[in-house]
Amino acid sequence: MLRKTHAFFAAATAFFVGLTPSQIIASSFFGIVSDMDHTLGLRHRGFTHSILFALLSFVISSALFPNLALPVLIGVITHIFADMLNPEGVELFYPSKKNYRIAKFRFNSKSGNGIVITLSLALIFLKLKGYSINLSIIKNLAYTIHNYAIKIGIK
Numbered sequence: 306m307l308r309k310t311h312a313f314f315a316a317a318t319a320f321f322v323g324l325t326p327s328q329i330i331a332s333s334f335f336g337i338v339s340d341m342d343h344t345l346g347l348r349h350r351g352f353t354h355s356i357l358f359a360l361l362s363f364v365i366s367s368a369l370f371p372n373l374a375l376p377v378l379i380g381v382i383t384h385i386f387a388d389m390l391n392p393e394g395v396e397l398f399y400p401s402k403k404n405y406r407i408a409k410f411r412f413n414s415k416s417g418n419g420i421v422i423t424l425s426l427a428l429i430f431l432k433l434k435g436y437s438i439n440l441s442i443i444k445n446l447a448y449t450i451h452n453y454a455i456k457i458g459i460k
C-alpha cells in the first residue's frame with residue numbers, strides 16, 4: 306500500500322480505539338516505520354512486517370515510553386495487515402521466509418488502497434456513532450512491562 310494509505314489507516318484505527326490526538330499522530334508515524342526496512346538494508350516485507358517485530362516493538366516501547374506502546378502496536382499491525390493485501394505478502398512468521406497474503410492488490414493499485422481507505426473511513430464513522438474497542442488490557446500490559454523495566458533498572 307501507499308505510505309499515505311498506511312498512515313491514514315493507522316490514524317483511523319487509533320481514533321477508533323479512543324487514543325488521544327497526539328497518540329493518533331504517533332500511530333500514523335508508526336504506520337510507516339515498517340517500510341524503513343529498505344533504508345536499513347533489510348529484506349523488504351521481512352522482519353519489520355512480522356508478528357515478532359510487532360511484539361518486540363511493543364515490549365520495547367512499553368519499557369521505555371508506555372504512552373507510545375499502543376501507537377506503536379497499532380502502527381505496526383495495521384501496516385502488516387494492509388501489506389498482506391499485496392501479491393507479495395509479508396513474512397508474517399519471520400524468521401520463516403514464507404510469505405503470507407490475503408489478497409493480490411499491487412501496492413499502488415486504486416482498488417487496494419481504496420479498500421484500506423474505505424475501511425479507515427468506516428472505523429472513523431463507527432467511532433463517531435459511538436462504537437469502539439476497549440484496549441485497556443493492552444494498555445495495562447504496557448504499564449506492567451514499564452514498571453518491570455523500572456524495577457530491573459532498564460528505565
Ligand SMILES: [Zn+2]
Pocket residue numbers: 339340350354384388
Ligand atoms: Zn510495508
